[in-house]
Amino acid sequence: MTAESSIGMQFLTFLESVPDRTEHIHILTDSDADGLPAATILLKALRQAGYVNTTAEVRLKFESAWSPTVFNRLTTTAPDALIIADLGSRSDPVLLNVPTLLLDHHRPSGTPPGATLITAYRESNSEKATSDIPTTGLMAFKCAEALLPLQHDQFLWLAAISLLSDLGDKAPFVELGMAKKEYGSAALRDLTSLLNAPRRSARGDASSALELLMLSTSPKQILTSTDSRIVELRDQLLSDKAEVAEALSLARKLPPRFSTILRDELGANLVAIRMHERILKQHQQKGVAKD
Ligand SMILES: [Mn+2]
Structure with missing residues:
Protein backbone atom coordinates (compact mmCIF):
# COMPACT_ATOMS: atom_id res chain seq x y z
CA MET A 1 0.00 0.00 0.00
CA THR A 2 1.41 3.43 -0.86
CA ALA A 3 1.54 6.14 1.78
CA GLU A 4 -1.07 8.16 -0.08
CA SER A 5 -3.64 5.38 -0.43
CA SER A 6 -3.19 4.68 3.28
CA ILE A 7 -4.32 8.27 3.97
CA GLY A 8 -7.73 7.32 2.58
CA MET A 9 -7.80 4.06 4.55
CA GLN A 10 -6.96 5.86 7.79
CA PHE A 11 -9.70 8.40 7.07
CA LEU A 12 -12.31 5.64 6.61
CA THR A 13 -11.11 4.05 9.85
CA PHE A 14 -11.60 7.36 11.69
CA LEU A 15 -15.15 7.64 10.29
CA GLU A 16 -15.98 4.36 12.05
CA SER A 17 -16.02 6.52 15.20
CA VAL A 18 -19.02 8.34 13.65
CA PRO A 19 -21.38 5.38 13.13
CA ASP A 20 -24.50 7.53 12.71
CA ARG A 21 -24.26 9.75 9.61
CA THR A 22 -26.58 12.34 11.14
CA GLU A 23 -24.01 13.10 13.86
CA HIS A 24 -22.43 16.55 13.78
CA ILE A 25 -18.91 16.50 12.33
CA HIS A 26 -17.13 19.86 12.61
CA ILE A 27 -14.01 20.84 10.66
CA LEU A 28 -11.50 23.44 11.90
CA THR A 29 -9.01 24.49 9.25
CA ASP A 30 -6.13 26.84 8.52
CA SER A 31 -6.90 30.12 6.78
CA ASP A 32 -4.50 29.77 3.83
CA ALA A 33 -4.99 28.38 0.32
CA ASP A 34 -4.03 24.91 1.55
CA GLY A 35 -6.33 24.75 4.59
CA LEU A 36 -9.29 26.36 2.78
CA PRO A 37 -9.47 23.86 -0.11
CA ALA A 38 -8.73 20.99 2.30
CA ALA A 39 -11.80 21.90 4.39
CA THR A 40 -13.90 22.45 1.27
CA ILE A 41 -13.04 18.99 -0.07
CA LEU A 42 -13.78 17.33 3.28
CA LEU A 43 -17.02 19.26 3.83
CA LYS A 44 -18.38 18.59 0.32
CA ALA A 45 -17.28 14.94 0.29
CA LEU A 46 -18.70 14.17 3.75
CA ARG A 47 -22.04 15.83 2.95
CA GLN A 48 -22.27 13.98 -0.37
CA ALA A 49 -21.51 10.72 1.46
CA GLY A 50 -24.49 11.34 3.71
CA TYR A 51 -22.86 13.04 6.70
CA VAL A 52 -25.47 15.77 6.37
CA ASN A 53 -24.65 17.68 9.57
CA THR A 54 -21.05 18.47 8.71
CA THR A 55 -19.89 22.07 9.24
CA ALA A 56 -16.58 23.96 9.00
CA GLU A 57 -14.84 27.03 10.35
CA VAL A 58 -11.56 28.77 9.63
CA ARG A 59 -9.10 29.75 12.34
CA LEU A 60 -8.77 33.49 12.83
CA LYS A 61 -5.59 35.55 12.85
CA PHE A 62 -3.02 34.46 15.48
CA GLU A 63 -5.14 31.45 16.52
CA SER A 64 -3.98 27.85 16.65
CA ALA A 65 -6.20 24.82 17.20
CA TRP A 66 -5.17 25.06 20.87
CA SER A 67 -6.04 28.74 21.46
CA PRO A 68 -8.52 29.54 24.27
CA THR A 69 -10.72 31.47 21.77
CA VAL A 70 -10.90 28.38 19.55
CA PHE A 71 -11.63 26.19 22.58
CA ASN A 72 -14.53 28.48 23.55
CA ARG A 73 -16.03 28.36 20.06
CA LEU A 74 -15.61 24.58 19.78
CA THR A 75 -17.21 24.10 23.20
CA THR A 76 -20.20 26.14 22.03
CA THR A 77 -20.38 24.27 18.71
CA ALA A 78 -20.18 21.00 20.69
CA PRO A 79 -19.70 18.65 17.72
CA ASP A 80 -19.96 14.86 17.92
CA ALA A 81 -16.67 14.56 16.03
CA LEU A 82 -13.92 17.01 15.12
CA ILE A 83 -11.55 17.23 12.16
CA ILE A 84 -8.59 19.62 12.39
CA ALA A 85 -6.87 20.30 9.08
CA ASP A 86 -3.49 21.86 8.28
CA LEU A 87 -2.98 23.22 11.81
CA GLY A 88 -0.13 21.03 13.05
CA SER A 89 -0.25 18.42 15.78
CA ARG A 90 0.53 18.62 19.50
CA SER A 91 -0.05 16.29 22.42
CA ASP A 92 -2.39 18.74 24.23
CA PRO A 93 -6.10 17.86 24.07
CA VAL A 94 -8.40 19.95 21.84
CA LEU A 95 -11.87 18.75 22.90
CA LEU A 96 -11.69 15.89 25.39
CA ASN A 97 -13.98 12.90 24.79
CA VAL A 98 -14.83 14.03 21.24
CA PRO A 99 -13.49 11.76 18.47
CA THR A 100 -10.84 13.95 16.84
CA LEU A 101 -8.90 13.61 13.61
CA LEU A 102 -5.86 15.72 12.81
CA LEU A 103 -5.05 15.82 9.12
CA ASP A 104 -1.72 17.51 8.54
CA HIS A 105 1.62 17.58 6.78
CA HIS A 106 3.80 19.60 9.16
CA ARG A 107 6.30 17.93 11.48
CA PRO A 108 4.09 16.53 14.28
CA SER A 109 5.05 17.33 17.87
CA GLY A 110 2.57 14.88 19.41
CA THR A 111 -0.98 13.56 19.18
CA PRO A 112 -3.75 14.70 21.57
CA PRO A 113 -5.00 11.94 23.91
CA GLY A 114 -7.47 9.67 22.13
CA ALA A 115 -7.11 11.53 18.79
CA THR A 116 -6.18 10.13 15.39
CA LEU A 117 -3.31 11.77 13.52
CA ILE A 118 -3.02 11.27 9.77
CA THR A 119 0.24 12.87 8.76
CA ALA A 120 1.93 13.07 5.39
CA TYR A 121 5.11 14.35 7.02
CA ARG A 122 8.32 12.43 6.63
CA GLU A 123 11.83 13.26 7.73
CA SER A 124 14.23 14.20 5.01
CA ASN A 125 17.55 15.92 4.83
CA SER A 126 17.19 17.60 1.46
CA GLU A 127 14.97 20.48 0.48
CA LYS A 128 13.81 18.71 -2.65
CA ALA A 129 12.47 15.77 -0.63
CA THR A 130 10.46 18.17 1.55
CA SER A 131 8.62 19.40 -1.55
CA ASP A 132 7.50 15.77 -2.12
CA ILE A 133 5.34 15.85 1.03
CA PRO A 134 1.66 16.12 0.04
CA THR A 135 -0.26 19.23 1.11
CA THR A 136 -3.25 18.96 3.42
CA GLY A 137 -5.47 19.73 0.40
CA LEU A 138 -4.00 16.76 -1.46
CA MET A 139 -4.44 14.60 1.65
CA ALA A 140 -8.12 15.68 1.78
CA PHE A 141 -8.40 14.74 -1.91
CA LYS A 142 -7.15 11.22 -1.02
CA CYS A 143 -9.72 11.08 1.80
CA ALA A 144 -12.48 12.09 -0.65
CA GLU A 145 -11.28 9.45 -3.11
CA ALA A 146 -11.62 6.77 -0.42
CA LEU A 147 -15.07 8.04 0.53
CA LEU A 148 -16.44 8.70 -2.98
CA PRO A 149 -14.28 6.65 -5.38
CA LEU A 150 -16.35 7.56 -8.45
CA GLN A 151 -17.00 11.22 -7.66
CA HIS A 152 -13.74 12.62 -6.33
CA ASP A 153 -12.62 14.17 -9.65
CA GLN A 154 -14.81 17.19 -8.87
CA PHE A 155 -12.26 18.09 -6.15
CA LEU A 156 -9.13 18.02 -8.34
CA TRP A 157 -8.96 21.83 -8.77
CA LEU A 158 -9.13 22.29 -5.00
CA ALA A 159 -6.22 19.87 -4.45
CA ALA A 160 -4.25 21.73 -7.15
CA ILE A 161 -4.77 25.10 -5.40
CA SER A 162 -3.34 23.63 -2.20
CA LEU A 163 -0.28 22.41 -4.13
CA LEU A 164 0.26 25.81 -5.79
CA SER A 165 -0.15 27.61 -2.48
CA ASP A 166 2.18 25.50 -0.31
CA LEU A 167 4.62 24.00 -2.83
CA GLY A 168 4.46 26.27 -5.89
CA ASP A 169 4.13 25.71 -9.58
CA LYS A 170 6.70 22.89 -9.69
CA ALA A 171 5.04 20.69 -7.05
CA PRO A 172 5.85 17.09 -8.09
CA PHE A 173 2.32 15.68 -8.05
CA VAL A 174 0.38 14.49 -11.12
CA GLU A 175 -2.79 16.13 -9.76
CA LEU A 176 -1.33 19.59 -10.45
CA GLY A 177 -0.66 18.86 -14.13
CA MET A 178 -4.08 17.25 -14.57
CA ALA A 179 -5.83 20.23 -12.98
CA LYS A 180 -3.87 22.75 -15.08
CA LYS A 181 -4.97 20.94 -18.22
CA GLU A 182 -8.61 20.89 -17.19
CA TYR A 183 -8.99 24.26 -15.44
CA GLY A 184 -6.14 26.40 -16.84
CA SER A 185 -2.91 27.46 -15.08
CA THR A 192 -4.71 30.80 -5.19
CA SER A 193 -3.50 34.36 -4.70
CA LEU A 194 -7.04 35.61 -4.06
CA LEU A 195 -7.66 32.93 -1.41
CA ASN A 196 -4.47 33.84 0.44
CA ALA A 197 -5.47 37.53 0.73
CA PRO A 198 -7.97 37.54 3.66
CA ARG A 199 -5.61 35.97 6.20
CA ARG A 200 -3.00 38.62 5.38
CA SER A 201 -5.47 41.50 5.76
CA ALA A 202 -6.03 43.39 9.02
CA ARG A 203 -9.41 41.65 9.32
CA GLY A 204 -7.70 38.27 9.04
CA ASP A 205 -10.95 36.34 8.63
CA ALA A 206 -11.03 33.92 5.68
CA SER A 207 -14.63 32.71 6.19
CA SER A 208 -15.72 34.45 2.98
CA ALA A 209 -13.06 32.50 1.05
CA LEU A 210 -14.37 29.21 2.46
CA GLU A 211 -17.95 30.11 1.56
CA LEU A 212 -16.85 31.08 -1.96
CA LEU A 213 -15.17 27.70 -2.46
CA MET A 214 -18.22 25.89 -1.10
CA LEU A 215 -20.51 27.67 -3.60
CA SER A 216 -18.35 26.94 -6.64
CA THR A 217 -17.39 24.10 -8.94
CA SER A 218 -14.38 25.60 -10.74
CA PRO A 219 -11.80 28.41 -10.51
CA LYS A 220 -13.23 30.16 -13.57
CA GLN A 221 -16.69 30.20 -12.01
CA ILE A 222 -15.26 31.96 -8.95
CA LEU A 223 -13.31 34.46 -11.04
CA THR A 224 -16.08 35.30 -13.54
CA SER A 225 -19.51 34.39 -12.11
CA THR A 226 -22.21 37.09 -12.03
CA ASP A 227 -24.17 35.30 -9.27
CA SER A 228 -24.79 37.99 -6.66
CA ARG A 229 -23.44 36.07 -3.63
CA ILE A 230 -20.33 34.94 -5.52
CA VAL A 231 -19.72 38.53 -6.70
CA GLU A 232 -20.10 39.81 -3.12
CA LEU A 233 -17.64 37.26 -1.70
CA ARG A 234 -15.18 37.76 -4.57
CA ASP A 235 -15.28 41.54 -4.03
CA GLN A 236 -14.49 41.00 -0.36
CA LEU A 237 -11.39 38.98 -1.30
CA LEU A 238 -10.36 41.51 -3.95
CA SER A 239 -10.55 44.32 -1.40
CA ASP A 240 -8.47 42.24 1.06
CA LYS A 241 -5.93 41.75 -1.73
CA ALA A 242 -5.82 45.48 -2.48
CA GLU A 243 -5.36 46.25 1.24
CA VAL A 244 -2.43 43.83 1.50
CA ALA A 245 -0.85 45.17 -1.70
CA GLU A 246 -1.07 48.73 -0.38
CA ALA A 247 0.47 47.81 2.98
CA LEU A 248 3.28 45.95 1.22
CA SER A 249 4.00 48.80 -1.15
CA LEU A 250 4.35 51.15 1.84
CA ALA A 251 6.60 48.67 3.66
CA ARG A 252 8.87 48.30 0.64
CA LYS A 253 9.72 52.01 0.80
CA LEU A 254 10.95 51.83 4.39
CA PRO A 255 14.63 51.31 5.04
CA PRO A 256 15.30 48.11 6.99
CA ARG A 257 16.51 48.52 10.59
CA PHE A 258 19.62 46.63 11.53
CA SER A 259 20.03 45.14 14.97
CA THR A 260 23.18 43.57 16.35
CA ILE A 261 21.56 42.55 19.65
CA LEU A 262 20.72 39.02 18.48
CA ARG A 263 23.87 38.56 16.43
CA ASP A 264 25.37 35.91 18.72
CA GLU A 265 22.16 33.92 18.87
CA LEU A 266 21.40 34.04 15.15
CA GLY A 267 24.93 34.04 13.84
CA ALA A 268 24.01 37.09 11.78
CA ASN A 269 22.68 40.62 12.11
CA LEU A 270 18.92 40.89 12.43
CA VAL A 271 17.13 42.98 9.84
CA ALA A 272 13.65 44.18 10.77
CA ILE A 273 11.03 45.78 8.55
CA ARG A 274 8.02 47.35 10.25
CA MET A 275 4.82 46.08 8.67
CA HIS A 276 2.09 47.59 10.83
CA GLU A 277 -0.13 49.53 8.48
CA ARG A 278 -0.92 52.38 10.85
CA ILE A 279 2.79 52.92 11.58
CA LEU A 280 3.56 52.76 7.87
CA LYS A 281 0.97 55.42 7.13
CA GLN A 282 2.41 57.68 9.84
CA HIS A 283 5.83 57.30 8.26
CA GLN A 284 4.40 58.09 4.88
CA GLN A 285 2.71 61.24 6.18
CA LYS A 286 5.96 62.39 7.79
CA GLY A 287 7.73 61.80 4.50
CA VAL A 288 10.05 59.21 6.07
CA ALA A 289 8.95 56.65 3.52
CA LYS A 290 9.85 58.71 0.47
CA ASP A 291 11.95 56.91 -2.15
MN1 LIG B 1 -0.43 23.41 4.50
Whole structure:
Protein backbone atom coordinates (compact mmCIF):
# COMPACT_ATOMS: atom_id res chain seq x y z
CA MET A 1 0.00 0.00 0.00
CA THR A 2 1.41 3.43 -0.86
CA ALA A 3 1.54 6.14 1.78
CA GLU A 4 -1.07 8.16 -0.08
CA SER A 5 -3.64 5.38 -0.43
CA SER A 6 -3.19 4.68 3.28
CA ILE A 7 -4.32 8.27 3.97
CA GLY A 8 -7.73 7.32 2.58
CA MET A 9 -7.80 4.06 4.55
CA GLN A 10 -6.96 5.86 7.79
CA PHE A 11 -9.70 8.40 7.07
CA LEU A 12 -12.31 5.64 6.61
CA THR A 13 -11.11 4.05 9.85
CA PHE A 14 -11.60 7.36 11.69
CA LEU A 15 -15.15 7.64 10.29
CA GLU A 16 -15.98 4.36 12.05
CA SER A 17 -16.02 6.52 15.20
CA VAL A 18 -19.02 8.34 13.65
CA PRO A 19 -21.38 5.38 13.13
CA ASP A 20 -24.50 7.53 12.71
CA ARG A 21 -24.26 9.75 9.61
CA THR A 22 -26.58 12.34 11.14
CA GLU A 23 -24.01 13.10 13.86
CA HIS A 24 -22.43 16.55 13.78
CA ILE A 25 -18.91 16.50 12.33
CA HIS A 26 -17.13 19.86 12.61
CA ILE A 27 -14.01 20.84 10.66
CA LEU A 28 -11.50 23.44 11.90
CA THR A 29 -9.01 24.49 9.25
CA ASP A 30 -6.13 26.84 8.52
CA SER A 31 -6.90 30.12 6.78
CA ASP A 32 -4.50 29.77 3.83
CA ALA A 33 -4.99 28.38 0.32
CA ASP A 34 -4.03 24.91 1.55
CA GLY A 35 -6.33 24.75 4.59
CA LEU A 36 -9.29 26.36 2.78
CA PRO A 37 -9.47 23.86 -0.11
CA ALA A 38 -8.73 20.99 2.30
CA ALA A 39 -11.80 21.90 4.39
CA THR A 40 -13.90 22.45 1.27
CA ILE A 41 -13.04 18.99 -0.07
CA LEU A 42 -13.78 17.33 3.28
CA LEU A 43 -17.02 19.26 3.83
CA LYS A 44 -18.38 18.59 0.32
CA ALA A 45 -17.28 14.94 0.29
CA LEU A 46 -18.70 14.17 3.75
CA ARG A 47 -22.04 15.83 2.95
CA GLN A 48 -22.27 13.98 -0.37
CA ALA A 49 -21.51 10.72 1.46
CA GLY A 50 -24.49 11.34 3.71
CA TYR A 51 -22.86 13.04 6.70
CA VAL A 52 -25.47 15.77 6.37
CA ASN A 53 -24.65 17.68 9.57
CA THR A 54 -21.05 18.47 8.71
CA THR A 55 -19.89 22.07 9.24
CA ALA A 56 -16.58 23.96 9.00
CA GLU A 57 -14.84 27.03 10.35
CA VAL A 58 -11.56 28.77 9.63
CA ARG A 59 -9.10 29.75 12.34
CA LEU A 60 -8.77 33.49 12.83
CA LYS A 61 -5.59 35.55 12.85
CA PHE A 62 -3.02 34.46 15.48
CA GLU A 63 -5.14 31.45 16.52
CA SER A 64 -3.98 27.85 16.65
CA ALA A 65 -6.20 24.82 17.20
CA TRP A 66 -5.17 25.06 20.87
CA SER A 67 -6.04 28.74 21.46
CA PRO A 68 -8.52 29.54 24.27
CA THR A 69 -10.72 31.47 21.77
CA VAL A 70 -10.90 28.38 19.55
CA PHE A 71 -11.63 26.19 22.58
CA ASN A 72 -14.53 28.48 23.55
CA ARG A 73 -16.03 28.36 20.06
CA LEU A 74 -15.61 24.58 19.78
CA THR A 75 -17.21 24.10 23.20
CA THR A 76 -20.20 26.14 22.03
CA THR A 77 -20.38 24.27 18.71
CA ALA A 78 -20.18 21.00 20.69
CA PRO A 79 -19.70 18.65 17.72
CA ASP A 80 -19.96 14.86 17.92
CA ALA A 81 -16.67 14.56 16.03
CA LEU A 82 -13.92 17.01 15.12
CA ILE A 83 -11.55 17.23 12.16
CA ILE A 84 -8.59 19.62 12.39
CA ALA A 85 -6.87 20.30 9.08
CA ASP A 86 -3.49 21.86 8.28
CA LEU A 87 -2.98 23.22 11.81
CA GLY A 88 -0.13 21.03 13.05
CA SER A 89 -0.25 18.42 15.78
CA ARG A 90 0.53 18.62 19.50
CA SER A 91 -0.05 16.29 22.42
CA ASP A 92 -2.39 18.74 24.23
CA PRO A 93 -6.10 17.86 24.07
CA VAL A 94 -8.40 19.95 21.84
CA LEU A 95 -11.87 18.75 22.90
CA LEU A 96 -11.69 15.89 25.39
CA ASN A 97 -13.98 12.90 24.79
CA VAL A 98 -14.83 14.03 21.24
CA PRO A 99 -13.49 11.76 18.47
CA THR A 100 -10.84 13.95 16.84
CA LEU A 101 -8.90 13.61 13.61
CA LEU A 102 -5.86 15.72 12.81
CA LEU A 103 -5.05 15.82 9.12
CA ASP A 104 -1.72 17.51 8.54
CA HIS A 105 1.62 17.58 6.78
CA HIS A 106 3.80 19.60 9.16
CA ARG A 107 6.30 17.93 11.48
CA PRO A 108 4.09 16.53 14.28
CA SER A 109 5.05 17.33 17.87
CA GLY A 110 2.57 14.88 19.41
CA THR A 111 -0.98 13.56 19.18
CA PRO A 112 -3.75 14.70 21.57
CA PRO A 113 -5.00 11.94 23.91
CA GLY A 114 -7.47 9.67 22.13
CA ALA A 115 -7.11 11.53 18.79
CA THR A 116 -6.18 10.13 15.39
CA LEU A 117 -3.31 11.77 13.52
CA ILE A 118 -3.02 11.27 9.77
CA THR A 119 0.24 12.87 8.76
CA ALA A 120 1.93 13.07 5.39
CA TYR A 121 5.11 14.35 7.02
CA ARG A 122 8.32 12.43 6.63
CA GLU A 123 11.83 13.26 7.73
CA SER A 124 14.23 14.20 5.01
CA ASN A 125 17.55 15.92 4.83
CA SER A 126 17.19 17.60 1.46
CA GLU A 127 14.97 20.48 0.48
CA LYS A 128 13.81 18.71 -2.65
CA ALA A 129 12.47 15.77 -0.63
CA THR A 130 10.46 18.17 1.55
CA SER A 131 8.62 19.40 -1.55
CA ASP A 132 7.50 15.77 -2.12
CA ILE A 133 5.34 15.85 1.03
CA PRO A 134 1.66 16.12 0.04
CA THR A 135 -0.26 19.23 1.11
CA THR A 136 -3.25 18.96 3.42
CA GLY A 137 -5.47 19.73 0.40
CA LEU A 138 -4.00 16.76 -1.46
CA MET A 139 -4.44 14.60 1.65
CA ALA A 140 -8.12 15.68 1.78
CA PHE A 141 -8.40 14.74 -1.91
CA LYS A 142 -7.15 11.22 -1.02
CA CYS A 143 -9.72 11.08 1.80
CA ALA A 144 -12.48 12.09 -0.65
CA GLU A 145 -11.28 9.45 -3.11
CA ALA A 146 -11.62 6.77 -0.42
CA LEU A 147 -15.07 8.04 0.53
CA LEU A 148 -16.44 8.70 -2.98
CA PRO A 149 -14.28 6.65 -5.38
CA LEU A 150 -16.35 7.56 -8.45
CA GLN A 151 -17.00 11.22 -7.66
CA HIS A 152 -13.74 12.62 -6.33
CA ASP A 153 -12.62 14.17 -9.65
CA GLN A 154 -14.81 17.19 -8.87
CA PHE A 155 -12.26 18.09 -6.15
CA LEU A 156 -9.13 18.02 -8.34
CA TRP A 157 -8.96 21.83 -8.77
CA LEU A 158 -9.13 22.29 -5.00
CA ALA A 159 -6.22 19.87 -4.45
CA ALA A 160 -4.25 21.73 -7.15
CA ILE A 161 -4.77 25.10 -5.40
CA SER A 162 -3.34 23.63 -2.20
CA LEU A 163 -0.28 22.41 -4.13
CA LEU A 164 0.26 25.81 -5.79
CA SER A 165 -0.15 27.61 -2.48
CA ASP A 166 2.18 25.50 -0.31
CA LEU A 167 4.62 24.00 -2.83
CA GLY A 168 4.46 26.27 -5.89
CA ASP A 169 4.13 25.71 -9.58
CA LYS A 170 6.70 22.89 -9.69
CA ALA A 171 5.04 20.69 -7.05
CA PRO A 172 5.85 17.09 -8.09
CA PHE A 173 2.32 15.68 -8.05
CA VAL A 174 0.38 14.49 -11.12
CA GLU A 175 -2.79 16.13 -9.76
CA LEU A 176 -1.33 19.59 -10.45
CA GLY A 177 -0.66 18.86 -14.13
CA MET A 178 -4.08 17.25 -14.57
CA ALA A 179 -5.83 20.23 -12.98
CA LYS A 180 -3.87 22.75 -15.08
CA LYS A 181 -4.97 20.94 -18.22
CA GLU A 182 -8.61 20.89 -17.19
CA TYR A 183 -8.99 24.26 -15.44
CA GLY A 184 -6.14 26.40 -16.84
CA SER A 185 -2.91 27.46 -15.08
CA ALA A 186 -3.81 31.16 -14.95
CA ALA A 187 -7.22 30.63 -13.32
CA LEU A 188 -5.71 28.28 -10.70
CA ARG A 189 -2.88 30.73 -9.96
CA ASP A 190 -5.16 33.79 -9.76
CA LEU A 191 -7.56 32.02 -7.44
CA THR A 192 -4.71 30.80 -5.19
CA SER A 193 -3.50 34.36 -4.70
CA LEU A 194 -7.04 35.61 -4.06
CA LEU A 195 -7.66 32.93 -1.41
CA ASN A 196 -4.47 33.84 0.44
CA ALA A 197 -5.47 37.53 0.73
CA PRO A 198 -7.97 37.54 3.66
CA ARG A 199 -5.61 35.97 6.20
CA ARG A 200 -3.00 38.62 5.38
CA SER A 201 -5.47 41.50 5.76
CA ALA A 202 -6.03 43.39 9.02
CA ARG A 203 -9.41 41.65 9.32
CA GLY A 204 -7.70 38.27 9.04
CA ASP A 205 -10.95 36.34 8.63
CA ALA A 206 -11.03 33.92 5.68
CA SER A 207 -14.63 32.71 6.19
CA SER A 208 -15.72 34.45 2.98
CA ALA A 209 -13.06 32.50 1.05
CA LEU A 210 -14.37 29.21 2.46
CA GLU A 211 -17.95 30.11 1.56
CA LEU A 212 -16.85 31.08 -1.96
CA LEU A 213 -15.17 27.70 -2.46
CA MET A 214 -18.22 25.89 -1.10
CA LEU A 215 -20.51 27.67 -3.60
CA SER A 216 -18.35 26.94 -6.64
CA THR A 217 -17.39 24.10 -8.94
CA SER A 218 -14.38 25.60 -10.74
CA PRO A 219 -11.80 28.41 -10.51
CA LYS A 220 -13.23 30.16 -13.57
CA GLN A 221 -16.69 30.20 -12.01
CA ILE A 222 -15.26 31.96 -8.95
CA LEU A 223 -13.31 34.46 -11.04
CA THR A 224 -16.08 35.30 -13.54
CA SER A 225 -19.51 34.39 -12.11
CA THR A 226 -22.21 37.09 -12.03
CA ASP A 227 -24.17 35.30 -9.27
CA SER A 228 -24.79 37.99 -6.66
CA ARG A 229 -23.44 36.07 -3.63
CA ILE A 230 -20.33 34.94 -5.52
CA VAL A 231 -19.72 38.53 -6.70
CA GLU A 232 -20.10 39.81 -3.12
CA LEU A 233 -17.64 37.26 -1.70
CA ARG A 234 -15.18 37.76 -4.57
CA ASP A 235 -15.28 41.54 -4.03
CA GLN A 236 -14.49 41.00 -0.36
CA LEU A 237 -11.39 38.98 -1.30
CA LEU A 238 -10.36 41.51 -3.95
CA SER A 239 -10.55 44.32 -1.40
CA ASP A 240 -8.47 42.24 1.06
CA LYS A 241 -5.93 41.75 -1.73
CA ALA A 242 -5.82 45.48 -2.48
CA GLU A 243 -5.36 46.25 1.24
CA VAL A 244 -2.43 43.83 1.50
CA ALA A 245 -0.85 45.17 -1.70
CA GLU A 246 -1.07 48.73 -0.38
CA ALA A 247 0.47 47.81 2.98
CA LEU A 248 3.28 45.95 1.22
CA SER A 249 4.00 48.80 -1.15
CA LEU A 250 4.35 51.15 1.84
CA ALA A 251 6.60 48.67 3.66
CA ARG A 252 8.87 48.30 0.64
CA LYS A 253 9.72 52.01 0.80
CA LEU A 254 10.95 51.83 4.39
CA PRO A 255 14.63 51.31 5.04
CA PRO A 256 15.30 48.11 6.99
CA ARG A 257 16.51 48.52 10.59
CA PHE A 258 19.62 46.63 11.53
CA SER A 259 20.03 45.14 14.97
CA THR A 260 23.18 43.57 16.35
CA ILE A 261 21.56 42.55 19.65
CA LEU A 262 20.72 39.02 18.48
CA ARG A 263 23.87 38.56 16.43
CA ASP A 264 25.37 35.91 18.72
CA GLU A 265 22.16 33.92 18.87
CA LEU A 266 21.40 34.04 15.15
CA GLY A 267 24.93 34.04 13.84
CA ALA A 268 24.01 37.09 11.78
CA ASN A 269 22.68 40.62 12.11
CA LEU A 270 18.92 40.89 12.43
CA VAL A 271 17.13 42.98 9.84
CA ALA A 272 13.65 44.18 10.77
CA ILE A 273 11.03 45.78 8.55
CA ARG A 274 8.02 47.35 10.25
CA MET A 275 4.82 46.08 8.67
CA HIS A 276 2.09 47.59 10.83
CA GLU A 277 -0.13 49.53 8.48
CA ARG A 278 -0.92 52.38 10.85
CA ILE A 279 2.79 52.92 11.58
CA LEU A 280 3.56 52.76 7.87
CA LYS A 281 0.97 55.42 7.13
CA GLN A 282 2.41 57.68 9.84
CA HIS A 283 5.83 57.30 8.26
CA GLN A 284 4.40 58.09 4.88
CA GLN A 285 2.71 61.24 6.18
CA LYS A 286 5.96 62.39 7.79
CA GLY A 287 7.73 61.80 4.50
CA VAL A 288 10.05 59.21 6.07
CA ALA A 289 8.95 56.65 3.52
CA LYS A 290 9.85 58.71 0.47
CA ASP A 291 11.95 56.91 -2.15
MN1 LIG B 1 -0.43 23.41 4.50
